[in-house]
Amino acid sequence: MKAWLCTLTLFCASLHAVTVDEALVVDKAWNNKIYRDEIRPVWLSEQQFWYRVRTGPQATEVVLIDATTGKRKVGADLASLGIPTVLTVKTSLSDEAPQSSRNGPATRITFRNQWKDPVQLFWIDTTGRAKDYGLIKPGDALSQNTSVGHVWRLDDPKQNLVAVVVSKTQELDVLIDGYSRVAEEINARGKSGVGRAPSPDGRWLAEVKSDQLQVTEIATGKTDTVATPADITKPVIEGIHWAPDSAKFAVCVAERVSKRQITLVSPHSGNTEKPKTKVIDYVKPGDELPKPQPWIVHVGNGTPQVVQVDRTLFPNPFIQKHHFDFRWTPDSQEVSFDYNQRGHQLYQILSIQARTGAVRVVVQEKSPTFIDYTQKTWRHWLATGELIWMSERTGWCHLDLYDARMGRPKNPITQGAWVVREVLHVDETKRQIWFMMAGGRANEAPYHQHLCRVNLDGKGLTLLTSADGNHRIQFSPDHSYFLDTWSRVNSPPVTELRRSTDGALICVLEKADISALLSTGWQMPDRFSAPGRDGQTIIHGVIFKPSHFDPAKSYPVVEQVYAGPHGSFAPHEFGVFGRQKQMAEMGFIVVQSDGMGTNHRGKKFHDVAWKNLKDAGFPDRIAWIQAAAKERPWMDLNRIGIYGGSAGGQSAMRALLDHSAFYKVAVADCGCHDNRMDKIWWNEQWMGWPVDESYERSSNKVDAAKLVGPLLLIVGEMDSNVDPASTYEVVKALQEAQKPFDYLPLVDTGHSAAETLQGSRARMEFLVKHLNPSGN
Structure with a gap:
C-alpha cells in the first residue's frame, strides 16, 4: 500500500x-449570485399573500399580491405596504407538519398562555423528534427565536396535544386559549403510546411496568395485570393504541430481540490518553428481527379480557421495533396494521376484528423482485370506508381506489406509462386528488414533475402545469391557488401564480436573475x-x-x-x-x-x-x-x-x-x-x-x-x-x-x-x- x-x-x-x-x-x-429566484408566500387571507424576494447582494423588496387578479404592490418593507409585522393567532390555528424544514430565514414566535393549564413547549426537529423547550405556566409568555418552517408543539399536563404551530416569515404571537381543532381530533382518536397511553375518554390508563401490562381505572385506582404468555421468556410489551370507544386497545407482545451493536473507534481522544469510542445499535442483513404478537384487550366488564390474534398471515415481518403501528376504524370494530414480509416481496394491510381476533387482508402487494415499501406504499383512508392506495402492480407507480371494508379494488385512479411521484392534496368532498406526475409528457425528460388533478373515479385527469421543466408547488391555505416554480438545469427558475381548478395562469410572479x-x-x-x-x-x-x-x-x-x-x-x-x-x-x-x-x-x-x-x-x-x-x-x-x-x-x-x-x-x-x-x-x-x-x-x-x-x-x-x-x-x-x-x-x-x-x-x-x- x-x-x-x-x-x-x-x-x-x-x-x-x-x-x-x-x-x-x-x-x-x-x-x-442568483436573485428573484426564491419565494415563500405568507398568506394574509385566502385571496392575498406577500413575499420577500432578494433583488441584489444586500437588497430585498416586499411584494403584496391579490391572488384573484394578480395585481401586485411593491414596497421596501412590510410597513410600507400596511402589512402588520406581527401576526396574532389563537390555538385554533390548525396547520400541522410532521417535522421542521431545514433552516429558513430567522423569525420569532411568542407563546402567551391564556389557558387554565400549563403547557409544555417542544421543538420538532428535522427528523421528527421532539425536543423539550420548557413549561409555560398560565398567564406567562415565552418568546422564542426560530427559523421559517420550524415546527413547535404544545402539550397539556396529560401529554395531550394542544396545538402545532409552524413558524412563518412574519413573527407570530400565539395566544394559547384551548385545544386547536386538529388537536381535538387527534386526542379524540386516542393517543398511541409505546408503553403508556390513557383512553380517549380519560377513564382508563394502560401502561407497561416491569415488563407487565397493567390497566388502571383512573377514578378508582383499581389496577389489573394482564398475564404474559408462558412461552415468551423475555417479553417486550409495546404499541398501546386505544379504540375511539375507549372500550378496548391494541397492543403487541414480543420476545425481546437484542440488536447488534458496533463500536466506532477514533484515535482522537481530547484530553485523555484513551481512543474515542462510540457504541451504536446497528442491525445488519440477516440479523434476527422481532415478531410482534398483536393482542386486543377489552376493558370495562371486570377483569380485562385478551383476544389473541392468529399470526398465520404475518409470520415473518420486516420490523426493527417490537410493535406494529395500529389504526382503528372510526366505529372501533377493526384495527389495521402494515405487514411487510421480510424479503420485501409481500406487503399487506391487515385488519383485525376486535371481537374475535380474526385477521383479513385489506390490501395485498406481491412482487417477484422487491416492493419499494419506503416510497410507494402511500395511502389515504376516506371517511366513506374507501382507501386510496399507491401501487406498482402495473409496472408503473399509480393510485387505486379500494373498498377497504371488502378488501378489494374499486377502480384505478391513475394509469399509463408514467409515474405518480407524490400526492399533494386530497379533497374528500369533491373527491379529487392533486398529485405530481413524471414521465407523462412526450419529448420531455421523464424526471420532470408536473402537477395534475384527477377524480377518484379515474376520470377528469387534468395537467395543471405546462412548461418544460421540473415543477415545485406551493398551495394557498384552501388550495384554490398555487405557486408554480419551474426550471431546468439550463433554465433559471420562473415562479407563476395559477388557479387550482384548471391551472390557468393568473400572473408571473418572478423570473430569476442570474446575470451576476x-x-x-x-x-x-x-x-x-x-x-x-x-x-x-x-x-x-x-x-x-x-x-x-x-x-x-x-x-x-x-x-x-x-x-x-x-x-x-x-x-x-x-x-x-x-x-x-x-x-x-x-x-x-x-x-x-x-x-x-x-x-x-x-x-x-x-x-x-x-x-x-x-x-x-x-x-x-x-x-x-x-x-x-x-x-x-x-x-x-x-x-x-x-x-x-x-x-x-x-x-x-x-x-x-x-x-x-x-x-x-x-x-x-x-x-x-x-x-x-x-x-x-x-x-x-x-x-x-x-x-x-x-x-x-x-x-x-x-x-x-x-x-x-x-x-x-x-x-x-x-x-x-x-x-x-x-x-x-x-x-x-x-x-x-x-x-x-x-x-x-x-x-x-x-x-x-x-x-x-x-x-x-x-x-x-x-x-x-x-x-x-x-x-x-
Missing part, C-alpha cells in the same frame, strides 16, 4: 485551470440524453464544464456517481451545482447520469438493481458518456475517472473491478463495499432475504483482487451510517491481494468524509495526479 501524503504537490494546470486550493474556494464567487452569476464566468450545464445498454431506453444526464472552457482543447472526464436504487440523482432543476463545478474548475468535464436500477422510471427500469447492486447502471452510463463524447470532441475518454460516496463509494470502486477498460482512476468515499456489512433496511430492500450468494457477487471485498487502476479509499472513522469496517475489510482484502492503492482514514469524522475540507482536497489531488488536466 502506498503511503498517503496529506500535502501532495499541487498541479498548476495550464489554460487557466485552477489549483486545488483555488478550486476548494471557487464556489464562494458563485454564492448568493454569469458575470463570474460560471458556465451553464449541458443536458444530454442517449440510449442505454439496450439501445432503446433513453438515459438522461448533465455535463458540467469549467469556467475557462475552450472547445478547441481536450479535457479529461470525471463522473460523479450515485446509483442507489432508492432514488434518481442527476439534477433536473436549476442550481449552482457547487460540488460538480468545483471539480470542473480543476480542468475536468464532470458528468452525471442515472442508469438502469435507479428509481422513478417504472418497475422494469428499477428492477435491474434486484440482487445486483454491483451493476449500478454502468452499461447505461458508459454508453451515455460515449455518446456524449461523440458529439463533444473535447471530452477525452482516454482520461476518465469516477468518484462517489456511500453507495456511490461502492460503485466508484466497482468501476475499477469490472470496468477498468473504461475508467482509469477512482475515489471511493465511505463505501458500503459489502452489502452484508451495511445497515439492514437499505440492503435487504434491494438484495433480499435471506442473505444469499447475490450479496457475495456484489461485494467489493470479495472481488478486491480484480482491481486495475489507481484507487483512493476514504473513510470517516466515526461513520454511523455505513459501518467503517466495510472499508477496513476492503483494505485488508487489497493488501492480501498485494494490490497498490491509496487510503485516507479521517480521524473523528463521520459519513461523507470526502466532503470535509481535507477529504475534498485529497479527492481533487488524486484525480488531478492521475488524469493530468494540465496536459490539455
